[in-house]
Amino acid sequence: MRIRILVAGKPALAYAKTGVAEYLKRLTRYGNHELIHLKAGDSDSVSQALLERSEGSYRIALDERGKNLGTASWAQCFEKLELRGDIKAVSFLIGASDGHTQALRDQADEVWCLSKLTLQHELALVVLLEQIYRVATLRKGEPYHR
Numbered sequence: 001m002r003i004r005i006l007v008a009g010k011p012a013l014a015y016a017k018t019g020v021a022e023y024l025k026r027l028t029r030y031g032n033h034e035l036i037h038l039k040a041g042d043s044d045s046v047s048q049a050l051l052e053r054s055e056g057s058y059r060i061a062l063d064e065r066g067k068n069l070g071t072a073s074w075a076q077c078f079e080k081l082e083l084r085g086d087i088k089a090v091s092f093l094i095g096a097s098d099g100h101t102q103a104l105r106d107q108a109d110e111v112w113c114l115s116k117l118t119l120q121h122e123l124a125l126v127v128l129l130e131q132i133y134r135v136a137t138l139r140k141g142e143p144y145h146r
């Protein structure tokens with residue numbers, strides 16, 4: 001099962017560039033992860049582009065209004081999605097500065113939050129990548145997650 005992370009624009013903040021590069025490098029040992037940068041813009045255009053580029057995949061929208069799951073629950077969800085066998089790719093969708101449109105939230109298969117705080121989107125991307133890495137190590141029984 002491929003994991004795609006879709007986000008508008010490339011990280012501009014130094015800490016985010018470093019964090020994104022670090023977790024993408026670590027994830028190379030754990031299957032197929034792809035970070036896709038879409039054109040930055042307003043909520044409508046970014047949400048539209050996110051929906052188009054994630055067509056046919058299982059969509060998980062990242063949104064502060066979403067379900068607040070712990071890391072172990074993320075790992076169980078990944079496991080369940082893999083076991084279904086009909087899902088080739090999961091797309092995580094990160095929104096623009098003004099967030100996702102309601103239409104995107106309605107069309108997502110799941111809406112998850114990373115916390116109840118509003119995070120700057122580049123920070124949300126780093127947190128998301130770290131959690132995906134954490135889940136990958138947890139599922140392999142490696143000692144990173146404790």
Ligand SMILES: C[S@@+](CC[C@H](N)C(=O)[O-])C[C@H]1O[C@@H](n2cnc3c(N)ncnc32)[C@H](O)[C@@H]1O
Nearest residue numbers: 062063094095098099113114115117119121124
């Ligand atoms: C600056 S936030 C948008 C805030 C906007 N006021 C809203 O209502 O969503 C930009 C993007 O970062 C991600 N994000 C920010 N905080 C998040 C959180 N706590 N949980 C999940 N995603 C978050 C979401 O994808 C969001 O669309």
